[in-house]
Amino acid sequence: MANPFAEIIFDSSFLLAAPIALLAGLVSFLSPCVLPLVPGYLGYVTGLSGTALHERAKSRMVLGATLFVLGFSVIFVLIGAVFTYATAWLRFEGAWVVQVLGIVVVFMGLIFMGAFGFFQRERKITRRPPDGLLGAPVLGATFGIGWAPCMGPTLAAVLALVYGTDPARGALLVFIYCLGLGVPFILISLGLQRGMRALDFFKRHKAAVMRTGGGVLIGVGLLMVTGIWNRWVFALQDWFANEIVMPI
Secondary structure (H helix, E strand, O other): OOOHHHHHHOOHHHHHHHHHHHHHHHHHHHOOOOHHHHHHHHHHHHOOOHHHHHHOOHHHHHHHHHHHHHHHHHHHHHHHHHHHHHHHHHOOOOHHHHHHHHHHHHHHHHHHOOOOHHHHOOEEOOOOOOOOOOOHHHHHHHHHOEEOOOOHHHHHHHHHHOOOOOHHHHHHHHHHHHHHHHHHHHHHHHOHHHHHHHHHHHHHOHHHHHHHHHHHHHHHHHHHHHOHHHHHHHHHHHHHHHHHHOOO
16 A cells, blocks of 8 residues: 555554544543533633623634644644654563553543542643633643543543554544544534533433443453454454455
8 A cells, every 4th residue: 555644544453443532532522521611611712701602603613612622632642643652662562562551541441430539630731821712722732731530541541552553643543532522622612502402411421421431441451451452453454455455
């Protein structure tokens, strides 16, 4: 495959990890650390609040939300690229590495579900940029820096899935995580009132969201620990090579 982008997209490990990264981002958005703060973030990045937030043109709100999402996406993608570059430089090899990372992912799943009180404390930059469109990407960047019990574990799990890949593939996988986390912000800004009513369902069932998200992480971690994840990767690689590439 001559196209480098195509090589990334059709890599077997990437194909398995991409939907998990997207789901992890979405679950983070629906978590109690983020979901209740959505109106506040939208008001802050547009410089509007209250009645004005509902009455002013959507274009300003959508632009503010997009700039906010770009702000934290840049931070997360850089983290993904640096992580994959560092792990490639360390050159750890063997099945044991994936198993250790699987244990880490299980641990992150438990944290997401509320275990280990020490990790339930938020550690973030408290200083805020000026409100409005100019401060929106900066606020997004500060949103992406630090630790929150509903975001840190999901991002850490995605980083574990990019182990052994090149920086471009790692950055792209983290970008997919950012889509799961960020696109809902933009969709809500397109239809604020309807979107807020729709999100009330997840606010009422926040415990189920946390259990589901944590369960997904724990499941992926167990697949990595037991070696099933690698077997799936190899099976998908063989299928792709024999059924897709060879016929062409």
